[in-house]
Amino acid sequence: MTSLPVIDIDPFGTEVLTDPYPLEHALLDAGPLAYLSAHDIYAVARYDAVYAALRNWQGFQSGAGVGLSNFRTEKPWRQLSIVVEADPPHHDAPRRVLANLLGPRAQRRLRAEWMAKAHKMVGQVLDGTPGGTIEFDAVTAIAEKFPPRAVGDALGLPEEGRENLLPFSDFLLNAFGPRNELVAAGAPHAKFLTTWVMEHCQRDALTEDGLGGQIWAAADRGEITHEQAPGVVRSLFAAGFNTTVHALAAVMHALVTHPEQWARLRAEPSLARIAFDEAVRWASPVQTFFRTAVGDVPVGDHVVPDGAKVLMFLGAANRDPRRWADPEKFDLSRDPSGHVGFGFGLHQCVGQNLARLEAECLITALAERVETLELAAPGERRLNNTLRAWHSIPVRARLAN
Known part of the structure; x- marks a missing residue:
């Protein structure tokens, strides 16, 4: 048996957060499992290993925290997500309520409403002469504006x-x-932000007919407890905004920097959802997530010991050449289904189809109005320990006649 590869690069260092690809390549080359000495953690980056770890909720638990802190051995210093950081059976009822609320019926109801909102917002951003040129920031004017409005x-x-x-x-x-x-x-x-959010998870802060009010109604029916209801609402606050914002920014950056793909999308608007999923694969706004080993868990020829934290590199898995042809190419001819940008298995993102719907509405509205897109200036990254995010993407658009 070969020795376990050891990599002494800090995955949360400024250099890696700015440019994660050298570390990702090192991890992909190292094998199915590696040890990251900077934080005494294990890492999986190859697609097959990440996919298997995401499916194996029994061996790689979420309930000890999906961050670096190990809440099996230390007292939680932050509130855990009732959905993301829970395992069966505690995970099941809140997840079931959200899956019912965010399912196909809700998506059909929201489609026309969100499409109208997207056209209105895009029209306000692109307030220019047909055939003329206009500049805007794809992050601050588009990606950061739509989810708070729509969701x-x-x-x-x-x-x-x-x-x-x-x-x-x-x-x-x-x-x-x-x-x-x-x-x-x-x-x-x-403290201020957490207090504001928790206050707005309460029934009296939400409209009765909104998704938040419906979560409280599910508690009235006994599907979850009233004690669980604020946590279920909070899970939408936590996961339904920032990750979607940066997924929208990712697809905007991908399309702005690939004019031939933008031209193809305008010719085939039905590719809007493909464009979004390909951008999530290509850019992976959620770069990493932790799990904790339950028992000694084999990975390849090695073993993750009981209680160890395991960092899953979703971004690396989504660019693993063992799974994807030309993985560093953004290509609307690709079938991106199977990417792990929204996780996979029991804990995959319950609201991912709402994110797809938001993207479809925005991209469709833009494609109807914009003939060409290009960068007006270099973009600026926003560093985050979990996200690959954008602070600014200056865009120059030529409007359609």
Whole structure:
């Protein structure tokens, strides 16, 4: 048996968060399992190993925290997600309520509403002469604006205070990593943001007919407890905004930097969802997630010992050449289904189809109005311990006649 590869690069260092690809290539070359000495953790990066780990919820638990902290051995210092950081049977009822609320019926109901919102917002951004040129920021004007508007309305949130949603989830996702400077930068506002969110998880802060109100109605029917209801609402606040924002930013960046793919999309608008999933595969806005080994778990020729933290590199798996042909190419001819950008198995993102619907509405509205897209200036990254995110993507668009 060969010795377990040891890599001494900090996956949460500024250099890696800025450019994760050298570490990803090293992990893919190392084998199915590696040891990251900087944080005394194990890593899986190859597609098959990540896929297997995501499916194996019995061997790789979420209930000990999906961040670096190991809540089997230390007292939780933050509130755990009732959905993402729970295992069966505690996970089942909240997950079932969300799956029912966010299923095909809800998507059909929201489609026309969100399409109208997307056309209105895009029309406001592209307030220019047909055939003319206009510049805007794809992050601040598009990606950051649409989810709070679309999902915020669907949840039944008041408009006032929605600006707190993104910094709250940004801090939460930073907190999945070590307590580094990114966590420290968000700490002064964390108490205020958490208090605001928890207040708006309560029944009296939500409209009765919104998704939040329907979660409370599920508690009235006994599908979940009333004690669980705020946590289920909070799970939508935490996961339904920041990850979707940066997934939308990822597809915008992909299309802006690949003009031939934008031209193809305009010719075939039905490719909007393919474009979104290919961008999630290609850019992987959610880069990593932790699990904790339950018992000694074999991975390849090696074993993850009981209680060890395992970091799954979703971004690396989505660019593994063993799974994907030309993985570093953004290509609308590809079938991107099977990517792990939304996780997989029991804990896969319950709201992923709502994110796809948001993207479809936005991309369709843009494609109808914009003939060509290009970068107006280099984009600027926003560093996060979990996300591969954008702070700014300046875009120059030539409007269709």
